[in-house]
Amino acid sequence: xxxxxxxxxxxxVLIRFISGNYLHFCKSCWEKIKIFTIKNKKGKEGKRCPVxxxxxxxxxxxxxxxxxxxxxxxxxxxxxxxxxxxxxxxxKGKYPKRFKNQxxxxxxxxxxxxxxxxxxIVNEEFK
Amino acid sequence: xxxxxxxxxxxxxxxxxxxxKLGKDIVITSRIRLARNIKGYPFPYNMTNxxxxxxxxxxxxxxxxxSFNDIFIIEVPSxxxxxxxxxxxxxLISKEFSENGAYSKVIIIPEKKLTVMINEEDHLRIxxxxxxxxxxxxxxxxxxxxNYIDEKVEYAFSPNFGFLxxxxxxxxxxxxxxxxxxxxxxxFLKKEKIIFNIIEKIGITIRGFYGEGSLPFGSIYQxxxxxxxxxxxEEIIKEIESVVKLIKKEEMNSIEExxxxxxxxxxxxxxxxxxxxxxxxxxxxxxxxxxxxxxxGMLKIGKKEFEKLLFxxxxxxxKIKSDFNFYKKEGKILKREIWETIxx
Numbered sequence: 001x002x003x004x005x006x007x008x009x010x011x012x013v014l015i016r017f018i019s020g021n022y023l024h025f026c027k028s029c030w031e032k033i034k035i036f037t038i039k040n041k042k043g044k045e046g047k048r049c050p051v052x053x054x055x056x057x058x059x060x061x062x063x064x065x066x067x068x069x070x071x072x073x074x075x076x077x078x079x080x081x082x083x084x085x086x087x088x089x090x091x092k093g094k095y096p097k098r099f100k101n102q103x104x105x106x107x108x109x110x111x112x113x114x115x116x117x118x119x120x121i122v123n124e125e126f127k
Numbered sequence: 128x129x130x131x132x133x134x135x136x137x138x139x140x141x142x143x144x145x146x147x148k149l150g151k152d153i154v155i156t157s158r159i160r161l162a163r164n165i166k167g168y169p170f171p172y173n174m175t176n177x178x179x180x181x182x183x184x185x186x187x188x189x190x191x192x193x194s195f196n197d198i199f200i201i202e203v204p205s206x207x208x209x210x211x212x213x214x215x216x217x218x219l220i221s222k223e224f225s226e227n228g229a230y231s232k233v234i235i236i237p238e239k240k241l242t243v244m245i246n247e248e249d250h251l252r253i254x255x256x257x258x259x260x261x262x263x264x265x266x267x268x269x270x271x272x273x274n275y276i277d278e279k280v281e282y283a284f285s286p287n288f289g290f291l292x293x294x295x296x297x298x299x300x301x302x303x304x305x306x307x308x309x310x311x312x313x314x315f316l317k318k319e320k321i322i323f324n325i326i327e328k329i330g331i332t333i334r335g336f337y338g339e340g341s342l343p344f345g346s347i348y349q350x351x352x353x354x355x356x357x358x359x360x361e362e363i364i365k366e367i368e369s370v371v372k373l374i375k376k377e378e379m380n381s382i383e384e385x386x387x388x389x390x391x392x393x394x395x396x397x398x399x400x401x402x403x404x405x406x407x408x409x410x411x412x413x414x415x416x417x418x419x420x421x422x423x424g425m426l427k428i429g430k431k432e433f434e435k436l437l438f439x440x441x442x443x444x445x446k447i448k449s450d451f452n453f454y455k456k457e458g459k460i461l462k463r464e465i466w467e468t469i470x471x
Contacts, residue, residue, distance in 0.1 A: 066173040068166055068283035068291045071298075075282040078288075078295060085296055091289035092359050093300035094270075096282045 004029055049073045141197070141237040146438050147258040147403075153378050154371060155307040155347065158218065159265035159364075161253040162271055162292045162301035164283040171246045171292035182250050183232055189279050190234055190243065199235040218256060220244060239268050249294050249301075251276070260371055262304055262364045270360075289356055299356025304367050305348050307336070308374065311419035312381030314346035315395070322377060330354055331370050345415030350374075377415050382422055395420055 004011055004026035011024035034083055047056045054066025056074055063081070065071060145156055162172060165185070168178055187200060203211070203225060211225040220233050224247045233455040234243040244252040253272050276282075283291040289299035297303070313319050323333045332353045336344035352363045385391045398416045414437065420426045421433055427441065 045264065052173055054169075054173060063295070064172060064293050065170065065291075065295065066162060067169040068285075069290055071285060071291055082288075082295055082298070086299075086354060086356055091286065091299055091356060092362075093289055093302070093356075094360060095286075096277050096284050096290075097274075098281065099286065 047074070141199075142214075142219060142235065143438075145217050145219075145240075145256055145258060146434075152259050153310060153375055154260040155309055156218065156256050156258055157261045157265050158254060158256045158303075158305045158307075159262060159269045160303045160373065161269050162249045162290070162297045162303075163251040163253070163273070163276070164249050164291055164293070165251075166281040166283045168250065170250065171250060172293060174246075179246055183245055186245050186251060186276075187232065187234070189276055190236075193275065194441050195236050196238050197236070199237075201233045201235065203231045219254075222249065223247070225264060239272070240265075241268060241272065243272075250295070260306065260368070262306070266304075266360060266364055280404075299354075300358070300360050300363065302352070302355055302360050302363055304352045306367060306371055307347060308350060308371065309347050309415075309418055310344040310374065310378050310381075311415045311422065312378050312385060313374075314415060315385065315391075316381050316418055318377070318381065319346075319348075322374065326350070326370050326374075329366070329370070331367060332360055345410075345413075346418070347409035347414070351376075364376050365467050382419075385419075386423055392423065392425065395423070395425065 002011055002014075002024045003009065006024045006029045007026060009026035013025045014028035015023045015025070022089070027096070045055035048054070049066055049070045050073065051069040054070055056077060059065060059070070059074060059077060065078070151191060165182060167184060168174065171179070171182075174182070190198060190200075199213075203220065206214070206225075214220045214233070215222055215225060219235060219242045221244075222230060224233070224244055231247065232245045234244075234245070235241070240255055240257055242254045242256070244254070253269050253276075255269045257265050285291060290301040292298050292301055310319065313322060327333065330353050332351050334349040334351065336347050336349065352367055354363070358366075359398065369432075385395075396417060399413070417426070418437065421428070426433065
């Protein structure tokens with residue numbers, strides 16, 4: 001059985017990449033990374049960040065986000081926008097202290113597939 | 128912690144380091160800026176007053192516990208227009224920041240050449256400015272401060288995107304590296320458009336004296352990195368340094384070209400004469416042509432006097448106080464001495 005890519009514990013979430021690769025994270029590592037796309041089949045109207053109440057309409061108008069959680073909640077919209085304004089959007093710079101131990105593992109994940117807007121996450125709890 | 132109203136003169140004197148390479152190098156200043164936010168708080172435009180106060184208290188407390196000789200904490204809304212202008216002229220705060228609301232503070236730490244803006248576009252903007260070409264030194268200090276704060280707070284960060292910022296254009300490293308350059312030779316020969324087209328293609332942005340949306344000041348331009356992600360901090364800095372080296376070479380070639388052409392040198396003298404007599408006295412034109420004349424050896428003026436003159440052009444504050452007289456006095460010396468040089 002596959003284990004968490006970072007700490008070898010039991011898996012909680014599975015990430016699939018467009019290249020066909022996939023990775024598992026345990027709940028604790030997953031909480032630290034917080035990478036997911038929310039499949040919103042109902043459409044984008046009324047989509048509001050649960051933390052700061054910022055709306056997708058505000059983002060489209062002002063091109064600013066409301067809080068750090070907006071980057072996850074509006075993941076698809078942010079990625080589309082970023083692709084227009086940045087040549088490359090995978091992260092190569094320094095890591096804050098709380099992520100330093102995971103840095104090498106995380107770098108390996110994102111080296112697998114640079115086109116991060118094609119990441120699909122299958123989360124058992126959301127099914 | 129000192130009260131701004133009592134000691135603005137001290138702040139003004141302590142921030143002159145920014146122009147200490149005037150006249151010595153085409154690079155006037157180098158700047159590194161890091162944008163950071165605290166995890167779990169809305170970004171500044173989306174915060175309540177209470178949240179703004181909390182961020183302010185949290186960050187100021189961290190800086191007060193660091194051991195600096197002098198630390199100036201300035202409440203930007205309490206400044207008058209002239210005081211704001213000085214800080215903008217010295218590139219210590221942005222124009223947008225000067226127009227911000229109640230909970231915007233700037234911290235100035237002269238011994239580190241460090242300015243920190245709290246609740247500008249992001250919770251925290253760490254800025255280090257050094258005279259001349261010195262991006263590595265600026266980065267070393269900014270990084271040191273950043274690492275220290277990282278020990279005390281949780282930054283908003285995602286391994287997907289890097290450091291998270293209010294505007295997605297700044298995500299990733301959150302780093303902007305920029306230099307203020309003076310290229311009077313290139314400008315005089317009207318070569319700047321071709322050169323700027325080339326460097327824009329490799330991802331360097333050209334801006335005016337005060338950055339985005341501002342006009343150039345004569346032959347002074349700001350060059351800055353445009354990509355904050357997809358590269359390491361060191362790669363971003365190296366890129367700008369390489370571009371500056373190319374521009375330096377081109378400026379030296381332009382100076383050599385003008386030196387060998389008597390007609391061009393006479394033209395320079397005529398421009399100085401015309402602008403000295405012009406009642407409006409456009410400082411940006413005079414700045415460019417005088418620094419060109421100096422680089423060509425056409426000016427019989429001491430180095431210190433030349434630096435003082437350039438400084439007076441760039442500072443509204445000093446102009447109003449006393450340098451207008453200084454400039455007038457220098458204007459007479461300039462004219463006489465240039466005339467002597469041309470006619471020999």
